[in-house]
Amino acid sequence: MQLKNIVLFGGGNQAHYTIDIIEKEGKYNIVGIVDSICDIGSDKFGYTVLGRVENLPSLIHDHNIHGGIISIGDNWSRYKVSESVLNIVPDFRFVNAIHPSVVIGNTTKLGVGVVAMAGCIFNPKAVIGDFTFFATGAQVEHDCVVHDYASISAGSVTGGYVTIGKLSAVTLGVTIVDRVDIGTNTVVGAGSLVTKSLPDNVLAYGSPAKIIRNRLLGEKFLK
Amino acid sequence: MQLKNIVLFGGGNQAHYTIDIIEKEGKYNIVGIVDSICDIGSDKFGYTVLGRVENLPSLIHDHNIHGGIISIGDNWSRYKVSESVLNIVPDFRFVNAIHPSVVIGNTTKLGVGVVAMAGCIFNPKAVIGDFTFFATGAQVEHDCVVHDYASISAGSVTGGYVTIGKLSAVTLGVTIVDRVDIGTNTVVGAGSLVTKSLPDNVLAYGSPAKIIRNRLLGEKFLK
Amino acid sequence: MQLKNIVLFGGGNQAHYTIDIIEKEGKYNIVGIVDSICDIGSDKFGYTVLGRVENLPSLIHDHNIHGGIISIGDNWSRYKVSESVLNIVPDFRFVNAIHPSVVIGNTTKLGVGVVAMAGCIFNPKAVIGDFTFFATGAQVEHDCVVHDYASISAGSVTGGYVTIGKLSAVTLGVTIVDRVDIGTNTVVGAGSLVTKSLPDNVLAYGSPAKIIRNRLLGEKFLK
Numbered sequence: 001m002q003l004k005n006i007v008l009f010g011g012g013n014q015a016h017y018t019i020d021i022i023e024k025e026g027k028y029n030i031v032g033i034v035d036s037i038c039d040i041g042s043d044k045f046g047y048t049v050l051g052r053v054e055n056l057p058s059l060i061h062d063h064n065i066h067g068g069i070i071s072i073g074d075n076w077s078r079y080k081v082s083e084s085v086l087n088i089v090p091d092f093r094f095v096n097a098i099h100p101s102v103v104i105g106n107t108t109k110l111g112v113g114v115v116a117m118a119g120c121i122f123n124p125k126a127v128i129g130d131f132t133f134f135a136t137g138a139q140v141e142h143d144c145v146v147h148d149y150a151s152i153s154a155g156s157v158t159g160g161y162v163t164i165g166k167l168s169a170v171t172l173g174v175t176i177v178d179r180v181d182i183g184t185n186t187v188v189g190a191g192s193l194v195t196k197s198l199p200d201n202v203l204a205y206g207s208p209a210k211i212i213r214n215r216l217l218g219e220k221f222l223k
Numbered sequence: 224m225q226l227k228n229i230v231l232f233g234g235g236n237q238a239h240y241t242i243d244i245i246e247k248e249g250k251y252n253i254v255g256i257v258d259s260i261c262d263i264g265s266d267k268f269g270y271t272v273l274g275r276v277e278n279l280p281s282l283i284h285d286h287n288i289h290g291g292i293i294s295i296g297d298n299w300s301r302y303k304v305s306e307s308v309l310n311i312v313p314d315f316r317f318v319n320a321i322h323p324s325v326v327i328g329n330t331t332k333l334g335v336g337v338v339a340m341a342g343c344i345f346n347p348k349a350v351i352g353d354f355t356f357f358a359t360g361a362q363v364e365h366d367c368v369v370h371d372y373a374s375i376s377a378g379s380v381t382g383g384y385v386t387i388g389k390l391s392a393v394t395l396g397v398t399i400v401d402r403v404d405i406g407t408n409t410v411v412g413a414g415s416l417v418t419k420s421l422p423d424n425v426l427a428y429g430s431p432a433k434i435i436r437n438r439l440l441g442e443k444f445l446k
Numbered sequence: 447m448q449l450k451n452i453v454l455f456g457g458g459n460q461a462h463y464t465i466d467i468i469e470k471e472g473k474y475n476i477v478g479i480v481d482s483i484c485d486i487g488s489d490k491f492g493y494t495v496l497g498r499v500e501n502l503p504s505l506i507h508d509h510n511i512h513g514g515i516i517s518i519g520d521n522w523s524r525y526k527v528s529e530s531v532l533n534i535v536p537d538f539r540f541v542n543a544i545h546p547s548v549v550i551g552n553t554t555k556l557g558v559g560v561v562a563m564a565g566c567i568f569n570p571k572a573v574i575g576d577f578t579f580f581a582t583g584a585q586v587e588h589d590c591v592v593h594d595y596a597s598i599s600a601g602s603v604t605g606g607y608v609t610i611g612k613l614s615a616v617t618l619g620v621t622i623v624d625r626v627d628i629g630t631n632t633v634v635g636a637g638s639l640v641t642k643s644l645p646d647n648v649l650a651y652g653s654p655a656k657i658i659r660n661r662l663l664g665e666k667f668l669k
Contacts, residue, residue: 013606017588020552020570101549101567103324103341106243118549118567119585121324121341121359124243136567136585137603139342139359141377142240154587155603155621157360157378159395159413160236172605173621173639175378175396175414178445190605191621191639191653193396193414207414207430207653222624326547326564329466344547344564344582347466362565362582364600365463380583380601382618382636383459398601398619398637401668416619416637430637430653 003029004066006095007059009081011035011044018071018115019045021097028095031063053084060089067093070113073133075167076218079149082113082131094131111148129166138170147184165200169221187221226252227289229318230282232304234258234267241294241338242268244320251318254286276307283312290316292336296356298390299441302372305336305354317354334371352389361393370407388423392444410444449475450512452541453505455527457481457490464517464561465491467543474541477509499530506535513539515559519579521613522664525595528559528577540577557594575612584616593630611646615667633667 006028008015015033022028032050042049050059059065068085072078085092094113098104102116105124112130119137122128126140129148134140138152141159146152147166156170159178164170168182172190176182181197188194189205189212198204202211203221229251231238238256245251255273265272273282282288291308295301308315317336321327325339328347335353342360345351349363352371357363361375364382369375370389379393382401387393391405395413399405404420411417412428412435421427425434426444452474454461461479468474478496488495496505505511514531518524531538540559544550548562551570558576565583568574572586575594580586584598587605592598593612602616605624610616614628618636622628627643634640635651635658644650648657649667 013588016553017551017570023552099549103322105240105341106246107239118551118569119342119565123341123359124240136569136587137360137583139377141359142236154585154605155378155601157396159377172623173603177395177413190623190641195413326545328463328564329469330462342565346564346582347463360583362600364582365459378601380619382600400618400636418636 003027005029005031005064007031007050007063007065007068008033008047009035009053009068009070009085010072010077011038011049012072014073014115015047015071016045017117018069018097019047021099021115021117022069024100025098028066031065032059034059034068053081053088056085056088056092067095069095069097069115070131071097071115073151073222074220075133075149075151075169076220078131078133079167082149105142117154123160135172141178153190167217171221185215185217187215226250228252228254228287230254230273230286230288230291231256231270232258232276232291232293232308233295233300234261234272235295237296237338238270238294239268240340241292241320242270244322244338244340245292247323248321251289254288255282257282257291276304276311279308279311279315290318292318292320292338293354294320294338296374296445297443298356298372298374298392299443301354301356302390305372328365340377346383358395364401376413390440394444408438408440410438449473451475451477451510453477453496453509453511453514454479454493455481455499455514455516455531456518456523457484457495458518460519460561461493461517462491463563464515464543465493467545467561467563468515470546471544474512477511478505480505480514499527499534502531502534502538513541515541515543515561516577517543517561519597519668520666521579521595521597521615522666524577524579525613528595551588563600569606581618587624599636613663617667631661631663633661 011033032048038049096114099118103121107124108122109127116134117136120134121139123142125143127145133151136154139157144162149167152170153172156174158176161179163181165184168186176194183200192205192209193207195208234256255271261272319337322341326344330347331345332350339357340359343357344362346365348366350368356374358377362380367385372390375393376395379397381399384402386404388407391409399417406423415428415432416430418431457479478494484495542560545564549567553570554568555573562580563582566580567585569588571589573591579597581600585603590608595613598616599618602620604622607625609627611630614632622640629646638651638655639653641654
């Protein structure tokens with residue numbers, strides 16, 4: 001069977017592990033990388049930088065591109081790139097990159113543009129939004145909702161009926177108890193225990209997690 | 224091959240993920256749900272509520288029932304239901320629901336009526352008691368003993384030679400170091416680090432975990 | 447296919463779970479155990495104690511031994527045994543024991559003499575040193591370096607670009623954030639959150655982890 005051709009948006013480090021996932025999944029053939037900074041024609045992790053988002057219409061034609069995925073860890077940047085892609089090609093097809101070891105429940109709903117690294121578990125009735133990112137071993141319990149552009153980092157786990165707002169980032173080694181709602185654009189710091197709901201636009205951490213300060217939209221959270 | 228018929232006891236949310244496990248295991252055919260409150264004939268997660276525990280003898284006859292499993296998260300309620308089932312049908316056969324992703328050591332001993340969600344790991348020489356429940360990714364290290372009706376929630380891990388007493392609940396994101404004994408009917412709160420043994424009938428939490436108060440037998444611990 | 451014969455060095459409890467891994471991997475046939483204390487001819491977990499390290503040349507001849515692995519949890523002891531083996535048989539071949547459930551990235555580099563229990567994940571571009579030990583579900587993120595004779599215990603996770611020094615032990619349930627360097631012969635206590643780099647030869651723990659005291663080379667860290 002002929003694999004369908006896709007491109008990756010973003011030639012940074014996240015491209016590296018996204019490539020690992022896609023190669024292991026064996027569903028798609030990566031024709032190259034679209035990036036706004038890297039030199040066109042340069043090599044990134046074994047693949048060629050084909051051009052900029054503006055070049056997408058001609059790239060789709062030249063490389064018979066079926067779809068693509070955004071390989072960018074920062075939630076706000078992933079949002080901006082998805083907007084710019086859909087601005088240029090409104091019906092662009094975003095695919096998922098789900099490591100073969102990931103477990104998905106029979107009633108889990110998965111969006112598009114989702115990247116899930118090895119060992120992630122999405123339980124029944126969980127709703128996984130579009131353009132979300134899950135690092136190694138992130139666990140989403142039953143009846144949780146992870147909104148678009150949110151992320152959960154390595155080793156973090158939720159209880160049941162947890163909501164994680166749009167663009168929000170649950171970082172490394174976080175535990176979120178049952179029935180907690182985390183707002184939009186909120187970041188939960190590493191190793192936190194979240195026992196109460198958190199509002200929009202805050203940075204919170206600690207055990208139990210406390211609000212440390214407000215956060216601007218688009219503020220970076222990754223080191 | 225003809226799958227053997229089983230019933231689930233309990234039509235609440237835990238039935239939902241237990242169904243997911245059983246369907247993925249492919250060892251049993253669920254003929255319906257036995258529940259003390261839900262309307263008989265109503266639908267729960269795609270299966271019909273067949274009757275009450277009192278109706279079990281006739282249900283076994285009518286549906287050619289091989290066995291069953293209790294899909295209830297609260298440890299005390301699971302205990303009470305198991306007692307009432309065995310009271311009515313003393314030789315009732317309880318089966319296990321073990322997600323296909325669960326890893327079991329070559330010398331691990333597994334009881335009956337055990338529910339283990341995706342990603343659980345039971346290491347060699349661990350002893351897993353009857354009617355125990357393990358949520359997503361719970362890890363039981365080598366030479367641990369988990370007594371009957373106990374539970375370990377998502378993302379919790381034990382060191383080696385840990386004992387967890389009958390009816391006790393290790394909740395979400397807990398770490399228990401090597402050679403710690405947790406008593407009977409004790410609850411360890413979310414995100415705790417347990418560095419010393421805990422007695423019977425207490426609620427303990429924190430890092431390190433401290434005894435917060437005593438607990439009555441049968442007291443609820445789930446939100 | 448004829449499996450290649452190996453020996454285990456160390457007849458203590460770690461032999462038990464190492465045997466479980468090797469039997470599940472199905473790559474090697476264990477001919478017996480080499481141990482400095484256990485009675486020669488005695489049984490350990492179903493295998494016979496064949497002799498001491500000093501007897502290795504004749505054991506290799508008599509049992510057609512292809513290689514071996516050290517089944518000892520203490521990092522310093524594992525180092526000393528590896529030295530004594532290589533002193534007697536300089537070209538001795540150390541093999542790995544990697545549980546079949548372990549996930550390894552396409553660009554991960556794996557040393558020799560590595561033991562990885564069920565559920566471990568080694569991400570792309572991680573470098574896993576020789577004679578390292580990883581307990582249940584330990585996760586090493588992308589671009590990390592785990593130096594020789596180091597260990598990571600159950601349920602511990604790292605962020606990306608983390609370095610763990612030679613002989614150092616990350617114990618149970620530890621979270622290490624991105625871009626942290628842990629020195630040589632350092633121990634991180636259970637349940638810690640490591641947010642800053644740690645020097646050589648210290649014991650550190652807490653959330654965030656703080657240096658508690660200095661550590662001597664070869665000091666025991668396991669209970």
